[in-house]
Amino acid sequence: MSPTTTVEVTSLRERKKQRTREALIDAAFELFTTKGFEATTVDEIAEAVEVSSRTFFRYFGSKEDVATSLQLQQFLDVYSALDARPAGEPVVTALRHACVQVLRAYEEGENDSAQFACVTQLVQESPAVMARSLEMCTEQLDELSRRVAARMGVDPVADPRPKLVASVASAALQVAVRAWRETEPDEKVSDLADRAFALLEAGINYPAAP
Amino acid sequence: MSPTTTVEVTSLRERKKQRTREALIDAAFELFTTKGFEATTVDEIAEAVEVSSRTFFRYFGSKEDVATSLQLQQFLDVYSALDARPAGEPVVTALRHACVQVLRAYEEGENDSAQFACVTQLVQESPAVMARSLEMCTEQLDELSRRVAARMGVDPVADPRPKLVASVASAALQVAVRAWRETEPDEKVSDLADRAFALLEAGINYPAAP
DNA sequence: CGACATCTGTCACGCACTGACAGATTCGCT
DNA sequence: AGCGAATCTGTCAGTGCGTGACAGATGTCG
Numbered sequence: 001m002s003p004t005t006t007v008e009v010t011s012l013r014e015r016k017k018q019r020t021r022e023a024l025i026d027a028a029f030e031l032f033t034t035k036g037f038e039a040t041t042v043d044e045i046a047e048a049v050e051v052s053s054r055t056f057f058r059y060f061g062s063k064e065d066v067a068t069s070l071q072l073q074q075f076l077d078v079y080s081a082l083d084a085r086p087a088g089e090p091v092v093t094a095l096r097h098a099c100v101q102v103l104r105a106y107e108e109g110e111n112d113s114a115q116f117a118c119v120t121q122l123v124q125e126s127p128a129v130m131a132r133s134l135e136m137c138t139e140q141l142d143e144l145s146r147r148v149a150a151r152m153g154v155d156p157v158a159d160p161r162p163k164l165v166a167s168v169a170s171a172a173l174q175v176a177v178r179a180w181r182e183t184e185p186d187e188k189v190s191d192l193a194d195r196a197f198a199l200l201e202a203g204i205n206y207p208a209a210p
Numbered sequence: 211m212s213p214t215t216t217v218e219v220t221s222l223r224e225r226k227k228q229r230t231r232e233a234l235i236d237a238a239f240e241l242f243t244t245k246g247f248e249a250t251t252v253d254e255i256a257e258a259v260e261v262s263s264r265t266f267f268r269y270f271g272s273k274e275d276v277a278t279s280l281q282l283q284q285f286l287d288v289y290s291a292l293d294a295r296p297a298g299e300p301v302v303t304a305l306r307h308a309c310v311q312v313l314r315a316y317e318e319g320e321n322d323s324a325q326f327a328c329v330t331q332l333v334q335e336s337p338a339v340m341a342r343s344l345e346m347c348t349e350q351l352d353e354l355s356r357r358v359a360a361r362m363g364v365d366p367v368a369d370p371r372p373k374l375v376a377s378v379a380s381a382a383l384q385v386a387v388r389a390w391r392e393t394e395p396d397e398k399v400s401d402l403a404d405r406a407f408a409l410l411e412a413g414i415n416y417p418a419a420p
Numbered sequence: 421c422g423a424c425a426t427c428t429g430t431c432a433c434g435c436a437c438t439g440a441c442a443g444a445t446t447c448g449c450t
Numbered sequence: 451a452g453c454g455a456a457t458c459t460g461t462c463a464g465t466g467c468g469t470g471a472c473a474g475a476t477g478t479c480g
Contacts, residue, residue: 013446013457041435052460057437092415127345134344135337138384153419157393163385164406165414171381174348175373183367196374203413204375205302209363223426223477251466262429267468 021059023049028066029115037067037126064132067122070115071133075140077102082147091148091162095169096197103190120181137174141166172196231269233259238276239325247277247336274342277332280325281343285350287312292357301358301372305379306407313400330391347384351376382406 027048031040046053060066081098106116122129145166149156156162176192237258241250252273256263270276291308316326332339355376359366366372386402
């Protein structure tokens, strides 16, 4: 799952930082699920890990950032999955398989699937988390469009098509997630995403009603 | 521009409220452009209109809401423009013309075009405004997808295609705006939006580089 | 004019977030 | 091991956003 051959030579300091970071995330999600996002204060999260609230803000820029940290990781996973797709695949098709693949991995519980399920709950519950999540997605669109441009073999700034593809793919994913938690809670997100991308591939300029 | 035949019988109280609301918006944009969004406090905006800051929050839910109030109005304008499109037009084509039409109207300065130009500046400058703007767009997607569904003559909740179309169209618009303020400041947003929608109509599953 | 609804200012408060400083911890080097 | 340098952390003080509660001002209607 992490084929990047980063040397594991983490110093003591690095390991400590990583542990407190994970502890903060765990404590935060624990509190968010029990009391809700708004009702949870940063002080409470910090106390649960026995650090000062000042330290919390040295790890996360805001309370919302804890909630969206997992989503950010998913974006990074999609980048890896996209690189692994065969080079000849059309862009939307490659994006489709990369996204579905990552979502299935999370659904299988290879990573903490409890928090994975919790995130959509948080986005739905709290407008602040929703806003931060959307902002983060927009930030990642630059990177994603660069990779799409590389696949197409075009200039990522001059040609608007990679940006359009990245943005549209992200939109399709958001639709899938929203549909999942609103109208189709029984379906898996990966299946809904797969269908959404299939519609994209087929073209979306539907005729008006007769 | 406002063909809705609402009777102009506004009471004194209504008119006063409308005036303070507009005064707050004007003062806010004035301060935002001179000092920047972050550096402007709600107290300053309120003082400029000679009301208490408490009153400010009775008109706007947050400081960001003032900045995005104009964008919200643009969404409403698009709804009207969409209703005016011929019924037989395919959905993306209808959306394309509706959006371009509204954008051109703002560029022509039929409404306050100074604030119109300022908004994209604010979104770019302040992450908080960006986040709120994206959130507002997502809120409006429900309404937009309902109208797309009506055009297609399908059920807006059971059929995922209207939601997909609305979301994708919104994404295309965002790409156009981003490209405008980043790489093509000489082009008009309406033209860039027109081109983005043209790409959508043509399909976007581009082949990989040979 | 008087009863009523609505709007507004003042006060008090909680919480998110930040800069500055000092003490503790770790690192790199001898 | 020991020492100086770099980094991390807690404490403190402060700013600004946003909200409930209450009282007074203002508009509304008979």
